[in-house]
Amino acid sequence: MRTLMYMLTALAVIGLAFWAYRENYKTQAALDELQTLQRQIGQSHARLNMLRAEWAYLNRPDRLRELADINFDRLGLLPLRADQFGRVDEVAFPPPAPLPITDPVEVMNRGQSGETDP
Amino acid sequence: MIRTPLRPLARVLEARAKGENPDAIERENIRLRHEQMQDRARSRAESRLLVLGLCFLCAYIVIGARMGFVASTEPMEPRAQAPGAQIAAQRADIVDRKGRILATNFETHALYAQPQQMIDREGAAEKLAEIFPDLDRERLLGQFTGSRKFVWVKRKISPEQKQAVHDLGEPGLLFGPREMRLYPNGRLAAHVLGGASFGKEGVSAAEVIGVAGVEKQFDQFLRDPGNGGKPLQLSLDLTIQAAAERVLRGGMRLLNAKGATSILMDVHTGEVISVVSLPDFDPNDRPRPPTEGEPADSPLFNRAVQGVYELGSTFKIFAAAQAVDLGLVTPDTIIDASGPMRIGGFPIGEFRQKNYGKMSVADVIVHSSNRGTGRMALEIGGERQKAFLEHLGMLDPTPFEIVEAAGGQPLYPDRWGELSTVTISYGHGISTTPMHLAAGYAAIANGGHYVSPTILRQTGPQYGPRVLSPRAADAASRMLRKVVTDGTASFARMPSYALGGKTGTADKPRPRGGGYYDDKVIATFASIFPADDPKYVLIVTLDEPAETSGDRPRRSAGWTAVPVAAEMIGRIAPLLGLRPQVEPLAPTGITLTSN
Numbered sequence: 256m257r258t259l260m261y262m263l264t265a266l267a268v269i270g271l272a273f274w275a276y277r278e279n280y281k282t283q284a285a286l287d288e289l290q291t292l293q294r295q296i297g298q299s300h301a302r303l304n305m306l307r308a309e310w311a312y313l314n315r316p317d318r319l320r321e322l323a324d325i326n327f328d329r330l331g332l333l334p335l336r337a338d339q340f341g342r343v344d345e346v347a348f349p350p351p352a353p354l355p356i357t358d359p360v361e362v363m364n365r366g367q368s369g370e371t372d373p
Numbered sequence: 374m375i376r377t378p379l380r381p382l383a384r385v386l387e388a389r390a391k392g393e394n395p396d397a398i399e400r401e402n403i404r405l406r407h408e409q410m411q412d413r414a415r416s417r418a419e420s421r422l423l424v425l426g427l428c429f430l431c432a433y434i435v436i437g438a439r440m441g442f443v444a445s446t447e448p449m450e451p452r453a454q455a456p457g458a459q460i461a462a463q464r465a466d467i468v469d470r471k472g473r474i475l476a477t478n479f480e481t482h483a484l485y486a487q488p489q490q491m492i493d494r495e496g497a498a499e500k501l502a503e504i505f506p507d508l509d510r511e512r513l514l515g516q517f518t519g520s521r522k523f524v525w526v527k528r529k530i531s532p533e534q535k536q537a538v539h540d541l542g543e544p545g546l547l548f549g550p551r552e553m554r555l556y557p558n559g560r561l562a563a564h565v566l567g568g569a570s571f572g573k574e575g576v577s578a579a580e581v582i583g584v585a586g587v588e589k590q591f592d593q594f595l596r597d598p599g600n601g602g603k604p605l606q607l608s609l610d611l612t613i614q615a616a617a618e619r620v621l622r623g624g625m626r627l628l629n630a631k632g633a634t635s636i637l638m639d640v641h642t643g644e645v646i647s648v649v650s651l652p653d654f655d656p657n658d659r660p661r662p663p664t665e666g667e668p669a670d671s672p673l674f675n676r677a678v679q680g681v682y683e684l685g686s687t688f689k690i691f692a693a694a695q696a697v698d699l700g701l702v703t704p705d706t707i708i709d710a711s712g713p714m715r716i717g718g719f720p721i722g723e724f725r726q727k728n729y730g731k732m733s734v735a736d737v738i739v740h741s742s743n744r745g746t747g748r749m750a751l752e753i754g755g756e757r758q759k760a761f762l763e764h765l766g767m768l769d770p771t772p773f774e775i776v777e778a779a780g781g782q783p784l785y786p787d788r789w790g791e792l793s794t795v796t797i798s799y800g801h802g803i804s805t806t807p808m809h810l811a812a813g814y815a816a817i818a819n820g821g822h823y824v825s826p827t828i829l830r831q832t833g834p835q836y837g838p839r840v841l842s843p844r845a846a847d848a849a850s851r852m853l854r855k856v857v858t859d860g861t862a863s864f865a866r867m868p869s870y871a872l873g874g875k876t877g878t879a880d881k882p883r884p885r886g887g888g889y890y891d892d893k894v895i896a897t898f899a900s901i902f903p904a905d906d907p908k909y910v911l912i913v914t915l916d917e918p919a920e921t922s923g924d925r926p927r928r929s930a931g932w933t934a935v936p937v938a939a940e941m942i943g944r945i946a947p948l949l950g951l952r953p954q955v956e957p958l959a960p961t962g963i964t965l966t967s968n
Binding site: 301304305307308310311312314315316317320334335336337338339340 | 463473474477478479480555557558559561611612615616619867868869870943944946947948952953
């Protein structure tokens with residue numbers, strides 16, 4: 256009985272040691288992955304910052320104004336003025352869609368026997 | 374273990390036979406046994422002490438080794454980090470009221486050299502001078518061949534330059550990462566933003582510190598890593614600021630002014646939506662402060678908050694508003710504005726030596742009569758006038774949150790006598806910044822509350838203490854409207870937007886005393902719009918303008934500042950989302966956008 260106890264204990268110790276060994280390596284792997292991910296996040300943040308700065312630089316009012324001037328022929332953009340305001344009731348409603356034809360009656364070719372529309 | 378009996382029968386019998394006391398045998402045995410037990414216990418205690426000592430020794434060795442290891446290795450970030458607690462090592466961004474970037478950071482590199490590791494010093498110096506035309510070859514060579522072990526070559530280099538230096542293959546040329554402050558909009562809002570430069574510099578990092586403007590005022594906030602990268606949101610609007618700068622620059626050039634400033638302020642929240650001071654500079658490449666000449670002529674000088682000027686007739690409305698508030702007059706009360714008028718032996722004149730005779734209070738403002746305003750001020754009295762101007766914040770620097778604002782201390786006479794009362798009522802003898810004037814007009818426009826101008830985004834009205842009754846504020850607003858409809862600011866009459874305002878033309882004082890210039894003025898137009906329910910105050914001030922289309926140059930604000938302000942309101946009011954009050958005439962210009 257006692258021998259069995261000893262053996263079981265020894266087996267348990269071996270098992271636990273093996274489990275701890277594996278967990279240790281898994282933790283190391285997870286930490287490595289975490290570090291890689293964090294580095295990627297950092298790089299993405301830096302890139303995002305760069306892109307935001309570039310966006311702001313490309314959208315600076317001076318440049319937009321110059322572009323509007325250069326492309327005036329095509330776009331015709333002018334600064335917003337008071338006379339460009341309108342009222343909603345000045346905008347015409349879109350013309351109503353024609354009623355759907357559900358039951359067409361042929362009138363053009365009536366009487367001309369033998370001829371039908373394809 | 375065999376236990377020896379305490380009374381062995383053989384020895385007891387033997388002792389009895391000899392007539393000895395057998396108890397002596399027992400005692401002897403007990404003594405021997407105790408000795409044995411003592412020896413055992415001692416040796417066991419000794420061995421335990423030894424083991425314990427060994428354990429302690431091991432523990433000390435382990436701890437000592439760990440300490441030495443920790444002390445001797447490079448510090449490292451903890452690898453297992455809980456997300457959530459965001460720590461931003463960067464300086465925070467500055468954004469406008471709609472979140473558009475005004476200032477951000479940019480990663481770049483600094484170039485330094487360690488001459489003792491260099492192989493070809495002459496070649497390196499020559500090639501560096503080729504890559505960076507602003508570096509001097511001889512000077513670099515001197516630095517590389519001297520006794521120095523560390524030389525900063527260039528503080529900020531572009532990626533292309535970095536690659537070019539890299540291609541030299543010189544092991545003694547090294548790069549350090551640098552955060553650079555970038556203002557993507559260039560000169561826009563330069564005076565508000567200020568600028569930044571490097572503080573303490575190391576090889577692997579450098580401190581970015583603000584040197585002026587909000588960058589300096591909010592330096593602590595911007596650098597605080599605990600903010601987690603939260604940007605500083607200003608009340609400025611990028612689009613409106615750009616439009617205002619463009620109009621003001623054009624107006625300044627057309628009117629031959631040497632400087633100009635404009636302030637657009639929300640009268641309820643105190644938010645400054647646009648503040649322009651010309652000439653300006655590029656905060657990415659902030660010029661050095663001038664060492665000679667007038668500091669006020671430098672582009673670094675912020676006329677809106679540092680320029681302390683006599684703002685002339687724009688002050689008249691304060692006297693009129695206070696007189697109405699105190700119940701001394703109503704807008705229709707007739708005031709004697711006839712001349713001559715002498716106060717303390719000093720004649721009070723009118724513009725172009727006019728003589729208006731008797732006129733109503735509203736007409737005093739509309740025609741900008743010095744004598745009429747002066748007589749109202751005498752009714753009010755100097756003490757009450759001073760207290761009123763103090764409540765309007767006219768006697769202290771503005772609380773505007775940029776470092777330069779503290780330098781805008783108004784100038785006013787120590788002895789506030791009768792003459793001062795009269796001259797101050799029409800804006801002479803007191804010098805304030807345009808920002809003070811904006812705060813004063815905001816109090817009239819919002820119904821009588823003082824609001825302090827702020828550069829930070831606000832969420833709702835920020836009314837300060839009441840300085841005027843609603844009735845007086847309303848009467849003053851109506852008078853300002855009349856100035857535009859039939860007074861000195863007729864150029865501001867626009868078909869689309871109704872505005873009210875007051876012009877002010879003040880002769881510039883000569884530097885170092887000696888009276889006033891004849892041909893140099895500060896022309897100001899202070900306006901509120903829309904006139905029926907004012908929401909914004911716009912101050913436009915031109916420094917030494919001259920309108921030269923006529924026979925002789927016209928310098929009055931009605932000919933200079935007013936057209937610029939009217940043009941500016943025509944441009945920025947639509948951007949502020951204000952609908953024009955008169956309907957557009959050409960509905961045919963509207964095209965169908967649906968379908």
